[in-house]
Amino acid sequence: xxxxxxxxxxxxxxxxxxxxxxxxxxxxxxxxxxxxxxxxxxxxxxxxxxxxxxxxxxxxxxxxxxxxxxxxxxxxxxxxxxxxxxxxxxxxxxxxxxxxxxxxxxxxxxxxxxxxxxxxxxxxxxxxxxxxxxxxxxxxxxxxxxxxxxxxxxxxxxxxxxxxxxxxxxxxxxxxxxxxxxxxxxxxxxxxxxxxxxxxxxxxxxxxxxxxxxxxxxxxxxxxxxxxxxxxxxxxxxxxxxxxxxxxxxxxxxxxxxxxxxxxxxxxxxxxxxxxxxxxxxxxxxxxxxxxxxxxxxxxxxxxxxxxxxxxxx
Numbered sequence: 001x002x003x004x005x006x007x008x009x010x011x012x013x014x015x016x017x018x019x020x021x022x023x024x025x026x027x028x029x030x031x032x033x034x035x036x037x038x039x040x041x042x043x044x045x046x047x048x049x050x051x052x053x054x055x056x057x058x059x060x061x062x063x064x065x066x067x068x069x070x071x072x073x074x075x076x077x078x079x080x081x082x083x084x085x086x087x088x089x090x091x092x093x094x095x096x097x098x099x100x101x102x103x104x105x106x107x108x109x110x111x112x113x114x115x116x117x118x119x120x121x122x123x124x125x126x127x128x129x130x131x132x133x134x135x136x137x138x139x140x141x142x143x144x145x146x147x148x149x150x151x152x153x154x155x156x157x158x159x160x161x162x163x164x165x166x167x168x169x170x171x172x173x174x175x176x177x178x179x180x181x182x183x184x185x186x187x188x189x190x191x192x193x194x195x196x197x198x199x200x201x202x203x204x205x206x207x208x209x210x211x212x213x214x215x216x217x218x219x220x221x222x223x224x225x226x227x228x229x230x231x232x233x234x235x236x237x238x239x240x241x242x243x244x245x246x247x248x249x250x251x252x253x254x255x256x257x258x259x260x261x262x263x264x265x266x267x268x269x270x271x272x273x274x275x276x277x278x279x280x281x282x283x284x285x286x287x288x289x290x291x292x293x294x295x296x297x298x299x300x301x302x303x304x305x306x307x308x309x310x311x312x313x314x
Contacts (some may be wrong), residue, residue: 003280003288004298010256010280011298017259018046018299026076031064035072039079047231049266056082080300083265087292089274093249094289096221097124102175102186102211105251106204106241107225109192112253112279114143116225117187118150119279119287129184131156134174136167136207137191147189157181167191168206175214186218201244208245221248223276226267228252231260238267249276253287256280261299264290 021042028035036057043053056079063069063078096103103120107113117133124131133151137143138161151158159177161170171188178186191203211218224247226234234252241247250273252264264275278295279287 003285004294006256006280006286007278007294008298008301010258011261013257013259014046014261015299015301018042018262021046022076022300026072028072031070031072031075035075036061043262046262047260047266048262049232049235049270052086052266052269055086055269080296084292084296087265087268087275087290087295089276089290089292093274093276096219097129097185099219100184100217101219101221102178102188102215104188104190104204104207104220104222104245105225106190106222106245106247107192107251108237109140111192111225111227111237112251113192113225114146114150114189115282116223116251116253116277116279116287117147117189118154119284120277121150121156121187122154122284123287124185125154125156130182132174132178132181132183132186133158134170134186134188135160136170136174137189138163138165138167138170139191143189156187157183167203168210171207172210172214175210179215204245222246223249223251224273225251225253226263228255228263228278229258229260231263232266234263235266235270238271238273242271242273247271247273249274251275251277251279251287253279256286264295 025035025039025042040053040057043056044050059082060075060079064075069075069078105113105117121131121133133147133156135144135147135158141163144160148158159170159174174186174188211220222245224238224241226237228234250267252275255261255278267273268275275290277287278290
C-alpha cells in the first residue's frame with residue numbers, strides 16, 4: 001500500500017469527524033458571525049487548537065472581506081487552501097540530510113522516538129549515507145536494545161554506553177567516532193524525561209556544548225517526536241521541549257487510526273516549527289517526509305470530489 005493510502009486510511013476518523021460537521025457549517029445560506037462561532041468551536045474540538053483556530057478564522061475573515069466571498073461553500077475552499085499554505089515545508093527544511101550533520105532526537109518515552117531513529121537510519125542508509133546512532137538514553141535499557149536491533153537491520157554503526165552512564169560521555173565518544181569514520185549523519189537518542197525539566201535542560205545543554213566544541217562544522221538538527229494520538233498533550237510536550245532546547249523540526253507518529261489528526265496544524269501554528277516527518281505504521285517506509293498537499297487531502301477529501309476541499313464556485 002502506498003504511503004498516501006495509509007495516511008488517508010489512518011486519518012479516516014479525523015476526516016469523518018471534520019466532514020460531517022464542516023458540511024453543516026459550509027452548507028448554510030450566508031456567512032455571518034454564527035457561522036464563524038460554530039466553525040471555531042468545531043476546529044477546537046477537532047484538536048486543531050485555540051491558536052491555530054484563531055489564525056484560521058482571522059484569515060477567513062480577511063479573505064471574505066478582501067476577496068468578496070459571499071457563499072459559505074466558497075469560504076470552505078479558502079479555509080482548506082489556507083491550511084495547506086500554513087503547513088507547507090521547503091527543501092531547506094531538510095538540508096541537514098545532505099550535509100555532515102548531527103541530529104538530536106528528543107521526546108517523551110512512548111512517543112516512538114527510538115523507532116523513529118531506526119526508521120530514519122534505515123532510510124538514510126538506503127540512500128547511501130554513512131549513518132551512526134548514539135544511544136545516549138542510558139537510563140532505559142529497552143531503548144538500547146531497540147536501537148541495537150535497528151542498527152543491525154539498517155547497517156548503521158552504533159555507539160553505546162553502560163546503563164546509567166553520563167549521556168554526554170556517550171555523545172563525546174560518538175562524535176569522535178563520527179569524525180574518524182567520516183559519517184554523514186549522526187543520530188543521537190536522548191532521554192525522554194519531562195518530570196524533571198531542569199535536569200533535562202542541563203543534560204541537553206551539556207550535549208550541545210560537546211557538539212559545539214568537538215564538531216563545530218556539523219549541521220545541527222533537533223527533531224521532536226510526538227505521539228499524534230495524544231492530542232493536546234502533544235502540544236504541551238512540544239511547548240516544554242521547545243523551552244528546553246532549540247527544536248527545529250517535528251515528527252508526528254501514530255497518526256494511523258487517530259481521531260486527533262488535526263494536531264499537526266495546532267503545533268505548526270502555535271510554535272512555528274515545521275512538521276518534517278509523519279508516521280502511519282510500524283514499517284520502515286511508514287515514516288515519510290511531511291507533504292502538506294497529501295496531509296490536507298487526507299483530512300478534507302470527500303468521496304466524489306475532484307480534489308481536497310472541493311466546494312462550489314462562488
